[in-house]
Amino acid sequence: MMMIENILRVGREDPTKLIHALKVGMALTLASMLYLVGPLYSGIGENAVWGVITVVVVFEATVGATLSKGVNRLIGTLCAGSLAFLLICVVDKSGRTSSAIFIGIVVFLTGTAATYLRFIPHIKKTYDYSFVVFLITFNLLAASSFRTNHVIEVTLERICTVAIGCGICLVMTLVFPDWSGSEFHNSTASKLDFLAESIDACVNKYFEDSENIEESSDDVDHIQRVYESILDSKATDDTLALHASWEPMHSTYRYKYPWEEYVRLGSVLRQFGFTVVALHACLQSQDQTPRAFPDSLKDSSTRFVKEISGTLKELADSIRDKRLLAPTLVSGHHGALKDLDDAVKSQPQSLKISEAFMALLVGMAAKLDKV
Amino acid sequence: MMMIENILRVGREDPTKLIHALKVGMALTLASMLYLVGPLYSGIGENAVWGVITVVVVFEATVGATLSKGVNRLIGTLCAGSLAFLLICVVDKSGRTSSAIFIGIVVFLTGTAATYLRFIPHIKKTYDYSFVVFLITFNLLAASSFRTNHVIEVTLERICTVAIGCGICLVMTLVFPDWSGSEFHNSTASKLDFLAESIDACVNKYFEDSENIEESSDDVDHIQRVYESILDSKATDDTLALHASWEPMHSTYRYKYPWEEYVRLGSVLRQFGFTVVALHACLQSQDQTPRAFPDSLKDSSTRFVKEISGTLKELADSIRDKRLLAPTLVSGHHGALKDLDDAVKSQPQSLKISEAFMALLVGMAAKLDKV
Numbered sequence: 001m002m003m004i005e006n007i008l009r010v011g012r013e014d015p016t017k018l019i020h021a022l023k024v025g026m027a028l029t030l031a032s033m034l035y036l037v038g039p040l041y042s043g044i045g046e047n048a049v050w051g052v053i054t055v056v057v058v059f060e061a062t063v064g065a066t067l068s069k070g071v072n073r074l075i076g077t078l079c080a081g082s083l084a085f086l087l088i089c090v091v092d093k094s095g096r097t098s099s100a101i102f103i104g105i106v107v108f109l110t111g112t113a114a115t116y117l118r119f120i121p122h123i124k125k126t127y128d129y130s131f132v133v134f135l136i137t138f139n140l141l142a143a144s145s146f147r148t149n150h151v152i153e154v155t156l157e158r159i160c161t162v163a164i165g166c167g168i169c170l171v172m173t174l175v176f177p178d179w180s181g182s183e184f185h186n187s188t189a190s191k192l193d194f195l196a197e198s199i200d201a202c203v204n205k206y207f208e209d210s211e212n213i214e215e216s217s218d219d220v221d222h223i224q225r226v227y228e229s230i231l232d233s234k235a236t237d238d239t240l241a242l243h244a245s246w247e248p249m250h251s252t253y254r255y256k257y258p259w260e261e262y263v264r265l266g267s268v269l270r271q272f273g274f275t276v277v278a279l280h281a282c283l284q285s286q287d288q289t290p291r292a293f294p295d296s297l298k299d300s301s302t303r304f305v306k307e308i309s310g311t312l313k314e315l316a317d318s319i320r321d322k323r324l325l326a327p328t329l330v331s332g333h334h335g336a337l338k339d340l341d342d343a344v345k346s347q348p349q350s351l352k353i354s355e356a357f358m359a360l361l362v363g364m365a366a367k368l369d370k371v
Numbered sequence: 372m373m374m375i376e377n378i379l380r381v382g383r384e385d386p387t388k389l390i391h392a393l394k395v396g397m398a399l400t401l402a403s404m405l406y407l408v409g410p411l412y413s414g415i416g417e418n419a420v421w422g423v424i425t426v427v428v429v430f431e432a433t434v435g436a437t438l439s440k441g442v443n444r445l446i447g448t449l450c451a452g453s454l455a456f457l458l459i460c461v462v463d464k465s466g467r468t469s470s471a472i473f474i475g476i477v478v479f480l481t482g483t484a485a486t487y488l489r490f491i492p493h494i495k496k497t498y499d500y501s502f503v504v505f506l507i508t509f510n511l512l513a514a515s516s517f518r519t520n521h522v523i524e525v526t527l528e529r530i531c532t533v534a535i536g537c538g539i540c541l542v543m544t545l546v547f548p549d550w551s552g553s554e555f556h557n558s559t560a561s562k563l564d565f566l567a568e569s570i571d572a573c574v575n576k577y578f579e580d581s582e583n584i585e586e587s588s589d590d591v592d593h594i595q596r597v598y599e600s601i602l603d604s605k606a607t608d609d610t611l612a613l614h615a616s617w618e619p620m621h622s623t624y625r626y627k628y629p630w631e632e633y634v635r636l637g638s639v640l641r642q643f644g645f646t647v648v649a650l651h652a653c654l655q656s657q658d659q660t661p662r663a664f665p666d667s668l669k670d671s672s673t674r675f676v677k678e679i680s681g682t683l684k685e686l687a688d689s690i691r692d693k694r695l696l697a698p699t700l701v702s703g704h705h706g707a708l709k710d711l712d713d714a715v716k717s718q719p720q721s722l723k724i725s726e727a728f729m730a731l732l733v734g735m736a737a738k739l740d741k742v
Binding site: 006007010011017018020021022024025026027028029031032033034035036041046048049052053056057100103104107108109110111112113115116117119120122132135136139140142143144146147231232234235270 | 480518
């Protein structure tokens with residue numbers, strides 16, 4: 001029962017996943033036609049295998065991811081095909097045993113070289129999959145060149161079927177498309193919202209009277225969200241950005257998502273998140289010590305934080321609506337910052353961490369202007 | 372030239388990568404023997420393809436990763452084989468066109484179901500690769516069942532070659548083995564060291580006289596390291612833990628790495644890292660305001676931080692030497708903590724964030740006892 005509940009929840013929370021599953025089923029059926037429809041099969045024969053494999057491996061959840069894998073697959077197959085062609089020219093001229101030894105050595109060398117190159121960070125990031133495909137295809141062609149005489153035809157047919165497989169994926173991914181760019185866009189906007197909420201929650205908690213502590217579970221919830229959605233988001237962000245970089249301008253919006261900006265914004269938000277976590281830790285340790293704040297400090301802190309979270313929410317909305325933010329809105333917090341600064345200076349015993357906060361916020365404000 | 376420099380650097384920094392590349396080359400050559408050696412080829416035939424593919428795809432840099440992929444590949448192949456067998460029994464009894472339609476529908480349904488199931492978090496984490504292999508193998512068997520009559524033999528041969536491929540990977544990965552557990556172990560120890568260094572650097576900077584600012588680039592370096600090695604380490608840690616969980620007790624050490632503890636320690640260290648980043652932000656904002664600390668506060672803060680970083684370094688060494696840490700060492704900072712606490716209380720204007728720091732440290736001390 002738990003299992004079924006889990007299974008159903010995935011589709012309920014995000015119907016695009018169900019749509020994606022249906023699209024994959026459809027693409028696989030199309031690829032199987034290479035086998036099932038007589039005229040197609042007689043043209044391609046056993047190489048139809050590669051069409052099916054390509055669809056399974058290349059078809060990813062978003063357009064950008066599919067494109068990037070498809071192009072990698074084509075590059076890998078083409079390189080392997082060319083190199084195998086050269087190898088065959090040499091093997092053709094030598095004897096049986098010597099060519100077996102020669103193939104063995106070449107397989108060893110290319111295998112070592114390609115695996116080593118995959119460790120180079122730049123290649124790993126963008127072309128890793130090309131190398132995997134290259135190794136598979138090259139080894140198969142090299143080894144089978146020893147057993148069959150028509151390797152060149154096989155190579156050409158294989159490139160064709162891989163191209164057909166990629167074509168099927170490309171067409172199917174553009175039916176009800178799911179863009180990495182738009183996923184990145186939405187996640188950036190909701191990160192801003194979470195951040196605003198949790199800053200509010202932290203500071204309100206800090207200044208509130210100690211009698212209403214029953215809210216603390218809600219507070220932990222906010223902090224948890226910050227962790228999950230912001231601090232650990234680097235890997236996800238990088239992947240989304242990489243895939244978004246493959247997506248051309250969207251036809252519906254006539255608009256390319258500024259994913260480079262989102263990456264930069266994401267790292268600023270992570271910095272912001274660190275401060276929230278530190279604030280929260282302050283909060284927990286303060287719980288034991290008696291607190292007494294002058295009203296002036298409390299008021300200016302609260303006003304300052306309201307401005308910050310207001311600006312963040314405003315920014316989230318502006319990202320969602322894809323409009324430019326008016327500079328006046330962004331600079332609203334500068335006045336509040338000055339008030340708080342005065343209050344802090346007039347009163348040494350204070351929420352010292354606000355200074356770190358301010359520094360981050362000023363940095364943030366500079367970023368906002370760029371978006 | 373830049374390119375060649377880059378290529379050489381990877382091997383110089385980490386010779387295990389070069390060794391891994393040579394191992395892959397060796398494994399591929401062994402797999403190619405299925406083609407090149409006459410008696411082997413006559414037994415297996417065209418299915419030798421799958422041995423080569425398995426080696427390329429399954430052979431990963433560490434033992435745990437290779438084992439996990441190999442087992443996944445076998446599970447996927449076995450499930451696909453069984454299901455294909457059932458399908459063939461049905462198809463055998465129906466006519467030509469109707470069986471083509473039937474295969475098409477089955478391919479669509481399994482493709483959709485398997486893709487949908489891959490989205491479930493638990494399955495995605497552990498069995499994602501099984502599903503990919505299942506889809507490829509099942510579709511190929513189902514589609515080719517329409518064209519050849521000896522699908523059952525093909526299925527059995529395919530399972531055999533996949534098993535041979537996995538066997539080659541397993542043997543080669545155990546030659547000069549590279550354990551995920553030991554990588555996790557080393558990265559945990561060096562994270563502790565980095566953390567200790569950067570805490571030292573931050574606090575020394577905070578209390579030092581403003582004339583020696585030329586050290587700041589070194590400081591930024593420390594903070595940068597904290598970022599790279601600690602804060603963004605969650606994804607890497609999770610992968611290492613997953614792979615380490617596949618590794619049985621090591622024969623050399625008679626010792627299983629306590630990777631669950633490392634995961635927990637990693638998340639505590641990340642919390643610690645947030646505090647360091649917040650401390651650093653404090654530092655930057657403080658640069659503009661005049662500073663005047665009483666010596667008593669400076670001394671006790673410095674002593675406190677020395678104790679903390681000393682404990683962290685001690686812990687790093689104890690992890691490296693695989694020995695238990697004496698509880699007296701860990702509790703050394705409690706005395707210093709009390710001193711600092713007194714100093715802070717007697718002097719309201721203070722490095723307020725230390726409180727967050729203490730809270731984290733006390734939490735940390737609790738964790739240390741478990742390691």
